Amino acid sequence: MLERMTKDPQAPRLARLAALIADDTRAACLLALLDGRAWTAGELARHAGVAASTLSEHLGKLVAGGLLVEERQGRHRYVRLADARVAHLVEDLAAQIAPEAGQRPRNLRESSAGSAMARGRTCYDHLAGRLGIAVTDALTARRLLVQDTGFALTDAGLTWFATTGIPLDRTGRRPLARACLDWTERRPHLAGVAGAALCRHALDAGWCVRIGSERAVKVTGAGERALTDLLGIDVTTLR
Structure with missing residues (x-):
């Protein structure tokens, strides 16, 4: 009989991280924030092409998951990448799925x-x-x-x-x-x-x-x- 193997304690955390990133809207936010600046929720909503209420829910998950940090100034809510490690993770993942050589853009813009x-x-x-x-x-x-x-x-x-x-x-x-x-x-x-x-x-x-x-x-x-x-x-x- 095979001995039961102990599950790696990192596995649940890795799964939660992957689930956080595995969404088009959240991925679009993470890529936009690679510019190193803080964005308002409204700016990110327009960038991702979703309603502000929808974007707010996504940002809440990213903040709770430790990928983003939130700052408030008056009525404005700003978010940015939590640190350089998050930026490197996003950039490294983007590098793996970059368009192949010869792939044509869809339009002039x-x-x-x-x-x-x-x-x-x-x-x-x-x-x-x-x-x-x-x-x-x-x-x-x-x-x-x-x-x-x-x-x-x-x-x-x-x-x-x-x-x-x-x-x-x-x-x-x-x-x-x-x-x-x-x-x-x-x-x-x-x-x-x-x-x-x-x-x-x-x-x-x-x-x-x-x-x-x-x-x-x-x-x-x-x-x-x-x-x-x-x-x-x-x-x-x-x-």
Whole structure:
């Protein structure tokens, strides 16, 4: 007789997590919130194409499940991803179901939005798309970042961030550098503390600006000069 095997205690939690994500409306909310910003319930309802009352029920489940956190300011209810781990989970899952090469967009709007997202976007709080890959490759080529056994900043890399005026918060438990699979490029880009700090600096310094209602970002003229001068990036690939 076969011995009864003890069920893994993680199994029920994994099942509940999968059930939370396995809904079109909730998945749409999670993907939208990968831009790293807090959204109102109304904004998410319009984005997901559902009634506000329906969206409220979904948000309640995501908050209760620990995937989102809620903030209130006056009459407005804002939600955002709970932390970077949730963002990485959503992005990694999205990478597994990215459109296959050659799959055509359904209309011009979808084509334009897809092109912009592939060119450059935010992945929660760091840069992704061709822009994120270009930055990662440039840091690696200059031995500021190594990818031998996972992502790690070198001593030269730490110096580069300091001299460029990009402070790195090394007090928390978040990894200083982390590889995040890019779902359009199918290669890892820089995440972690360093990736977040670089993205924040790029937006604050005007190297990049957000465009449209999605996560897409565009490199500005100032950004092209900075990326060329600091990292030798061929900016024509980012246009």
